[in-house]
Amino acid sequence: MIKSLDPRVIRAAIEDSNPIEPLKEMDQWETYEVFHQKKRGDQHMHVGIVHAPNTEMALLFGKEQFGRRGISVNIWVVKTRDVFTTDYEDSDIFETIPEKQYREAGGYKVMDKINKFKKGLGPKD
Amino acid sequence: MGQKIKRLHMNENTTDALKELLYKMADDLLIIGHRNSEWTGLGPILEEDIAFSSMAQDKIGQAQALYTLLHEFGEQEPDIVAFMRNASQFHNAQLLELPNGDYDFSLIRHFLYDHADQLRFEMLAHSSYEPLAKVARKVKGELKYHVFHANTWVVKLGAANDESHFKMQTVLNEAWNFALGMFEEGPFEDLLREEGIFEGEKILQEKWLKNITPILLKAGLCLPDEYTWKPINGGRKCEHSPYLTPLVEEMSEVFRYDPTAQW
């Protein structure tokens, strides 16, 4: 028997040699991506994955692995294989040329025009 | 809660009755929390290890809250009460002190106990003894998760494959009469009911059977035949299996190493 200072290990009565069959593929089930919401009103955010055999358990596991310190109010899970992503190889598609000011708030300078217009009106009587 | 709340008249009798109720609840929680904590780091898969440990922590935290109420009745500090008594002073049901066995037994015990625990606290949420009602309302969310967890596991494993079905049915049969021992009546049932503190073990057991039956059905598991039901009582009267003494001695080993010390 394996000697141990841990009473739990002593109770487990482990043989000195306990070779086991290696874990087979899928032994640890598939993975779910976990998203949590910190508080109502916030966006859900990706926090990591859990291995789980079904969605109910993915939720049970996700809640404890990512929410056990009371920082979540809601959890989503989705099978990893159901998530589709863009390729980092193609991340240049997100690059935009600086001239596209027309869709930025900073591209519109109305105050200049207003001030110029007001000046043109001259002093009021 | 919308219900008429009875005003509790504290006297020597109600105090004794409350202490009896609090001791059995707290000891149940401490002992199952302790047993379940033994799985920490040794569970069947990392994710479940984490979830099971959280629930064990919840149980021990709930026990502490109840020992704190006992302390207000003049009992010793929670640490002293929990760590310095002998097994023959514990009021827990015997079901909770049994060794963990395989994960099947730990799960079925978790299922059988947590349903009872949730219902007991639900009933106590309207108790005329407000401090306990307050604890009951506070732990509602924890218990909901525990029962959700237990139901999911029992249903899935009961119905998964022949091996898991057989294992779950076997441990259900083994645990059953011990589980019935959770509802052993005490000397204060009438008083507790009359005072609006707690409706009693009989009603709790009825509610419990009503709750667990459809889940077990869904799991494809059968309740043992009713004629074989023989509650293993005694726990409430501090009579225990041989497993409690070593558990208590182990739990308090360090604490007793130097009882004068702060740990």
Place this chain on the structure above:
Amino acid sequence: MYGNAYIDTTEKPAGILEGEDPQRLQEFEARVARGEKIEPKDWMPREYRKQLIRMIEQHGHSEIIGALPEGTWITRAPGFKRKLALMAKVQDEVGHAQLLYSAAETLGKTREAMINDLITGKSKYSNVFNYPAYTWADACIIAWLIDAGAIINQVANAKGSYGPYGRALDRICTEESFHLKYGHDNVVTLATGTPKQREMVQAALTRWWPPIMHFFGPSDKISSHTEILMRWKVKMATNDDMRQQFLNMYVPKIWDLGLNVPDVNLKKNEDGKWDYTEPDWEEFKRVINGGGPCNAERLAVRRMAEERGRWVRNALNTSDAKYVAPFA
């Protein structure tokens, strides 16, 4: 909690870059140099992937094995506060293993393969966990000083170039700060407690000092391989630097408690560095290679746990499940 990975630098630097596309390598190195993170599906040099898998996996193993020495005391922690805190701490270690294995999975090694390599002894884990926790005080010293060492290592590694590892470490470091406080509080309680408590904590410190000094590993061999791994931000600090940082932060705190560090040569010299007796690296190697007091027990326990859980995992496996490596 964790020590440093045993990065294998025996391979020749010329060999490790052989066959890599020079342009992609250049782009990769430029990205790392700009401080950008590498994400799982990015192109990366073979050696980068190999060393990261090894490092993250070892780190994961160290967490799950690290749950055992402290777990020794989980049923005996004295009093509610300690009992609950130790449960939460050991639980966190399990949670860390989960996070780290997940990060390693993004690089293409399955959790099953990692667990198999652990239980057959093929993969390493932090050497300190091959020592026993004789008393409650040992568990307290581990919680304080081993976790302190782990934080130094993990804070450094969190700034590394691989995104998923950095993210896991950020979360881990937050939780470790609870562990460190918990450990310190425990050691302070014992050291300022009764004579019996002081005696037990001193004995534990004396026992744990050599493994603690081993914790960050031997001085790094200055090789061009090491240099590449530092350039790629896989290895973030030298073992000696981390050891110095540890001594600088914690030896004064140990001395504050009137505890004796069992090294007569330990002192801070004029240039701010700590002098110490060179740890016994032969012992370190012997223990890594299986000759420590608890190596056999640790792996036997993991095999027992995996074996006992197998029917549970098998039962819930469904035929339509399909594994794809997580990508974040």
